[in-house]
Amino acid sequence: MKHAAPEGGIGARLPRLEDPRLLVGGGCFVDDLQVPGMLHLDILRSPHAHARIGAIDASAARALPGVAAVYTGAELAQFLRALPSAGGLQGFSAPEHHALAIERVRFVGEGVAAVLASDRYLARDACEAIRVDYEPLPAVTDPEAALAVCAPVLHEALHGNRAFELRIGNDTAEALAGAERVVRGRFVNQRIVPNTMETRGALAHFEPWQERLTVWLSTQAPHLMRRELARLLDFPEHRLRVVAPDVGGAFGAKNNPYAEELLAAALSLRHRVPVKWIEERQEHMLATSHARAQTVEVSAGVRADGTLCALHYRLVADMGAYYHAITHVGPMMTAALMTGAYRIAHAATDIVAVFTNTTPTDPYRGFGRAEAAYFVERTMDLVARELGLDPLELRRRNLIGRGEFPFATPTGHVHESGDFGLCLERALARLDYEGARREQARLRTVGRYLGIGLATHVWRAGFPSVPGGKGYVVSGWERSTVSLDPSGTARAVIGTSPHGQGIVTTTAQIVAEALGIRPQDVRVIHGDTDALAHGNGTMGSRSLVVGGSATWLAARQLREQATRLAAHLLRLPADRLVLRDGGFADREDPAKRITLAAVAAHAQAGPRDLPAGMASSLEATALFEQPNFVTCFGTHVCVVEVEPQTGEVRILRYIAVDDAGRAVNPTVVEGQLHGGLAQGIGQALLEEAVYDTAGQPLAASFLEYATPRAGDLPRFEVELTETPSSVNPLGARGIGEAGTVGAPPAVVNAVLDALAPLGVRHLDMPLTPQKVWRAIREARA
Amino acid sequence: MKIALRVNSQDVEAEVEPRLLLVHFLRERLRLTGTHIGCDTSQCGACTVHLDGRAVKSCSLLAVQADGCAITTIEGLAADGVLHPLQAAFHEHHALQCGFCTPGMVMAAHELLGRTPMPDEAQIRAALEGNRCRCTGYQNIVDAIRAACERAGGCT
Numbered sequence: 001m002k003h004a005a006p007e008g009g010i011g012a013r014l015p016r017l018e019d020p021r022l023l024v025g026g027g028c029f030v031d032d033l034q035v036p037g038m039l040h041l042d043i044l045r046s047p048h049a050h051a052r053i054g055a056i057d058a059s060a061a062r063a064l065p066g067v068a069a070v071y072t073g074a075e076l077a078q079f080l081r082a083l084p085s086a087g088g089l090q091g092f093s094a095p096e097h098h099a100l101a102i103e104r105v106r107f108v109g110e111g112v113a114a115v116l117a118s119d120r121y122l123a124r125d126a127c128e129a130i131r132v133d134y135e136p137l138p139a140v141t142d143p144e145a146a147l148a149v150c151a152p153v154l155h156e157a158l159h160g161n162r163a164f165e166l167r168i169g170n171d172t173a174e175a176l177a178g179a180e181r182v183v184r185g186r187f188v189n190q191r192i193v194p195n196t197m198e199t200r201g202a203l204a205h206f207e208p209w210q211e212r213l214t215v216w217l218s219t220q221a222p223h224l225m226r227r228e229l230a231r232l233l234d235f236p237e238h239r240l241r242v243v244a245p246d247v248g249g250a251f252g253a254k255n256n257p258y259a260e261e262l263l264a265a266a267l268s269l270r271h272r273v274p275v276k277w278i279e280e281r282q283e284h285m286l287a288t289s290h291a292r293a294q295t296v297e298v299s300a301g302v303r304a305d306g307t308l309c310a311l312h313y314r315l316v317a318d319m320g321a322y323y324h325a326i327t328h329v330g331p332m333m334t335a336a337l338m339t340g341a342y343r344i345a346h347a348a349t350d351i352v353a354v355f356t357n358t359t360p361t362d363p364y365r366g367f368g369r370a371e372a373a374y375f376v377e378r379t380m381d382l383v384a385r386e387l388g389l390d391p392l393e394l395r396r397r398n399l400i401g402r403g404e405f406p407f408a409t410p411t412g413h414v415h416e417s418g419d420f421g422l423c424l425e426r427a428l429a430r431l432d433y434e435g436a437r438r439e440q441a442r443l444r445t446v447g448r449y450l451g452i453g454l455a456t457h458v459w460r461a462g463f464p465s466v467p468g469g470k471g472y473v474v475s476g477w478e479r480s481t482v483s484l485d486p487s488g489t490a491r492a493v494i495g496t497s498p499h500g501q502g503i504v505t506t507t508a509q510i511v512a513e514a515l516g517i518r519p520q521d522v523r524v525i526h527g528d529t530d531a532l533a534h535g536n537g538t539m540g541s542r543s544l545v546v547g548g549s550a551t552w553l554a555a556r557q558l559r560e561q562a563t564r565l566a567a568h569l570l571r572l573p574a575d576r577l578v579l580r581d582g583g584f585a586d587r588e589d590p591a592k593r594i595t596l597a598a599v600a601a602h603a604q605a606g607p608r609d610l611p612a613g614m615a616s617s618l619e620a621t622a623l624f625e626q627p628n629f630v631t632c633f634g635t636h637v638c639v640v641e642v643e644p645q646t647g648e649v650r651i652l653r654y655i656a657v658d659d660a661g662r663a664v665n666p667t668v669v670e671g672q673l674h675g676g677l678a679q680g681i682g683q684a685l686l687e688e689a690v691y692d693t694a695g696q697p698l699a700a701s702f703l704e705y706a707t708p709r710a711g712d713l714p715r716f717e718v719e720l721t722e723t724p725s726s727v728n729p730l731g732a733r734g735i736g737e738a739g740t741v742g743a744p745p746a747v748v749n750a751v752l753d754a755l756a757p758l759g760v761r762h763l764d765m766p767l768t769p770q771k772v773w774r775a776i777r778e779a780r781a
Numbered sequence: 782m783k784i785a786l787r788v789n790s791q792d793v794e795a796e797v798e799p800r801l802l803l804v805h806f807l808r809e810r811l812r813l814t815g816t817h818i819g820c821d822t823s824q825c826g827a828c829t830v831h832l833d834g835r836a837v838k839s840c841s842l843l844a845v846q847a848d849g850c851a852i853t854t855i856e857g858l859a860a861d862g863v864l865h866p867l868q869a870a871f872h873e874h875h876a877l878q879c880g881f882c883t884p885g886m887v888m889a890a891h892e893l894l895g896r897t898p899m900p901d902e903a904q905i906r907a908a909l910e911g912n913r914c915r916c917t918g919y920q921n922i923v924d925a926i927r928a929a930c931e932r933a934g935g936c937t
Contacts, residue, residue: 015872022880023868025815025855029881032814121800197819197827197881197915248817248881249915281820500879500916671875674918702824702913710906710919739918 008520009513010730013667016505017519027246030201030218031278038203038274039068041264042123044113044130045286046105049141049357049695050152053103054133056113061129066122068271070130071114073100080266081232084257084472085323092164095155095355097322099259099266105134106154106321107357108697109286114263116275139357139695143295143318146356154321154355161355163319164328168335169348170410172301175310176346179301183383188764189371189744191293191318191689192682193699194364195707198248199279200288202261204268214241215265220250220497221537224474226529228257229265244527247499251679252363253289254499255474255539256325260287285700289327290689291364293318294334294371300379301346306389306397310346313338313375317353320360325472327361328353333368336413340376341420341458341633342398347410357695363539365679366740369459377455377745381752382762391749392433395424395456405631406726415458415631417726423657424456426719427635430655436639444757450652451754453638455746460629461541461734462727476625478542479535480551482511482558483619486604488582488597490515491523492555495535496547498526500675501736502668503543507551509664510730514555515562516579517596541632541734544664549728550624557620565618566599568611626727632734634658636746642754647773649685649751651714656742658718661725661733669735670718676739677716682708683740684747688766755779784848788813789857797844804828806844807854815855815884819913826912829885830854836892838911855884858891867891867929876925878916886912890926898930 008014021027058070076099083097100111113130117123138152145151146161154161176182203216213235219225222242230237247254260277268275279287294317301310317331335349366373380398384391399420400407407415433452440450465476479495492511496503504526508519515522525531538547559579566584567574570592577584584599586592603610603618610616639653656673663669686706690698699705706712724731744765751767752760759779763771785794788811795810807813807830816839819827823841830839831853858865864872867887877883886909893900893908900908905923914922 016875018880019872019877020864022877022883023864023871023887024859025813025884027815027880029814029817031818032808034809034812120805121798195915197825197879197913198817199819246880248819249879251915281822281825502878667875671878671917671921674920675878675916676918678918679915701822702820703822707913707915708919709913710909710923711903713919715902716918716920 035274041277044127049139050137051134057131061126066118068116073102093158141691143354163353172312194253196249201278202264204265205274251365289362313349324362330368337372373457423635427657449754451750453750462545478547481621482554484600486601496543541736553622636742638746638750640750647769680740680743787851803842804839827885829888870925870929874925876921
């Protein structure tokens with residue numbers, strides 16, 4: 001059957017269908033919801049990084065008007081299970097983690113007591129009226145210091161702060177010993193805070209006479225949260241409904257079943273009232289997962305010709321005070337992708353994961369892969385400098401070639417397909433690399449410091465399932481159901497849970513493409529576990545490559561059904577039919593025609609006069625899982641000027657060429673790149689969750705924590721290439737995390753390139769004016 | 782305390798606690814939930830509304846301070862089912878992703894265009910200093926604002 005692409009199908013720059021409502025203030029975020037009689041939950045949090053909890057006196061709080069209840073950790077533990085953790089995995093030291101601390105607090109911001117009151121002001125008043133006796137203990141926030149023999153121990157049951165140790169890779173000792181040169185360095189990928197613009201929040205509504213619990217959650221994975229809440233609350237899963245309404249950003253930080261959301265649900269059940277909890281920004285800085293927090297000591301073995309023969313990392317990963325859902329996975333992903341886009345035969349990472357008196361870490365846009373790209377791209381620049389080679393030349397000599405896919409790395413990852421050189425050459429052409437180098441040399445003679453930074457990054461998206469996984473399992477499949485209404489419009493119910501990615505629009509485009517209708521005639525339903533029985537959610541850049549593929553497969557099946565029925569009704573062979581303009585027509589006699597609506601209405605009318613084996617409604621469900629991660633890649637080039645008098649870094653140009661595999665909506669893809677770049681540049685230049693040695697957070701509000709503002713960012717020059725992937729039917733690649741993966745190394749390489757004539761070898765992010773200025777002064781001294 | 786004000790061209794009278802923030806009054810009492818709360822230190826701008834024509838952060842004002850004032854929220858911009866030109870430009874230029882900061886961005890941009898009819902890119906970026914977005918990287922927001930003022934005959 002022939003098929004004419006509809007307007008707005010795959011590849012169209014369709015303005016987003018999600019927008020109008022959000023533009024007029026008609027969005028519906030969790031805090032916009034009210035249920036009559038609802039109580040507000042507030043959490044009293046520890047001001048200490050490490051302390052024994054003595055007596056808790058809540059009598060004054062309980063006596064305040066409007067206060068319904070106050071709970072301590074010990075009281076809660078009588079009816080509430082502990083939070084999920086990386087426990088259950090062999091060799092892992094998994095500490096118990098409760099919704100509220102019992103006996104001991106281990107980071108500033110850990111919940112100590114919970115208050116239910118009739119409004120949020122009264123709940124806060126009551127928190128302030130609770131008296132807690134703390135006996136402060138010595139704290140440790142630096143993961144290296146936490147490994148010392150005499151360090152304060154967070155979890156006494158675990159005998160020390162070492163969470164786990166793991167080696168990933170092959171033998172590197174021999175190759176390093178045989179290398180003509182070994183370049184060493186130490187790179188820190190600093191702790192940062194996701195800072196979604198909408199903080200976390202929950203509204204739990206237990207309806208006792210229906211034995212139903214509905215939880216509206218600011219989450220990116222409603223089905224996972226349903227499973228976890230059912231388990232933690234001992235509540236039947238089929239009576240539990242989780243709804244992700246509009247969600248104001250997640251970036252990986254809204255995957256975890258957190259204490260507060262669990263508390264809202266548990267207290268709604270216990271008190272038989274609706275309970276709302278809304279996180280404040282300062283709470284977000286303390287209680288929502290932090291991210292990155294990895295340090296590597298690098299040994300890179302190099303031959304005289306500039307090829308890398310061995311790479312070894314000792315990777316210290318800061319877990320924070322407890323595990324969140326998949327905290328432990330971050331350093332493993334870093335290790336798996338440590339060789340980046342390069343052909344390095346011997347590579348291994350020795351991971352040491354450590355508990356410290358800090359907020360637990362967990363995913364954030366680029367989880368594990370951003371760290372890997374940063375470390376290897378910084379390594380390449382350091383090697384280039386020590387060998388006296390141009391960093392571009394070093395990359396060209398080591399890049400995996402177009403003909404080498406599938407390419408197995410020594411760390412157990414297989415790059416399924418790719419064309420790394422394509423993005424590199426495109427980016428260089430756009431910049432005029434040689435010209436930029438000449439300009440840099442010219443300006444140096446007049447005391448101006450330009451720097452050019454490259455990142456030829458690679459990462460991966462759309463994880464496959466891990467069979468028999470224990471602990472907190474996230475499966476690799478996704479599910480979509482596509483159906484035709486009797487009037488000829490379509491609906492897609494999807495298991496991914498978009499919150500800014502434009503997946504409503506791209507899903508509609510995919511369905512439109514398959515069915516030959518307009519995207520405006522496709523309704524996309526998501527984020528409600530009552531609308532789709534099972535799903536996994538939006539994380540790890542899987543929404544298009546996995547979820548979009550499931551939608552594509554379902555829509556194709558639906559088209560086959562509709563075609564078969566149309567052929568039956570027109571008494572024609574199916575291969576004579578063309579689907580266009582909302583109907584099927586005979587290719588040889590276009591007057592013989594039946595609309596999609598008529599076909600759908602016929603199916604709906606009942607089982608008579610249907611082709612053999614066809615059901616009475618046109619509907620198809622598909623599950624899709626990638627056999628392997630999709631390989632994602634690109635090249636970013638950053639040009640900066642460093643002002644030596646002030647240490648300020650000004651980005652003059654930022655070029656990003658990333659491969660989308662197949663761009664369903666190029667405007668949306670570019671938007672994803674822009675946003676990721678902003679976050680990546682934020683990490684490179686501005687952001688850090690700093691603690692003092694006593695464990696007090698020094699950047700716990702937007703006053704001190706610098707997410708980028710409009711004036712901090714350059715105009716991005718973004719280009720897409722489309723090299724089809726081999727692991728999904730759309731040929732698509734992940735794009736959501738490209739910016740946070742590529743930008744930190746591109747920016748840092750540029751700044752250090754600018755500072756090279758001054759003798760600065762390395763600086764750790766964020767490259768604030770103060771840090772750069774100090775480095776320049778020290779280098780000159 | 783009793784307050785009387787105009788919100789989106791409608792007269793409103795209410796009895797409020799002195800400590801009630803304007804943003805909570807708008808969101809929870811008047812159910813105008815398009816105005817969002819993104820921080821607690823008046824840095825993010827998600828709660829931006831117009832008070833007597835000036836863009837203000839409604840998290841930093843008490844409801845009682847708005848007594849006798851005229852307030853416009855994001856819900857008051859589109860008229861007769863048609864998007865305001867700024868809203869339309871945000872749509873056409875993909876200037877929003879999660880949409881949480883968007884109402885504040887639009888209200889801040891609206892004030893900028895009233896004050897500076899022909900802003901250049903640097904002026905637009907500077908004017909958005911008090912509004913944070915975590916999704917878009919700002920470029921499309923800047924482009925949308927430029928497009929809106931070009932359409933209105935401004936912008937250089």
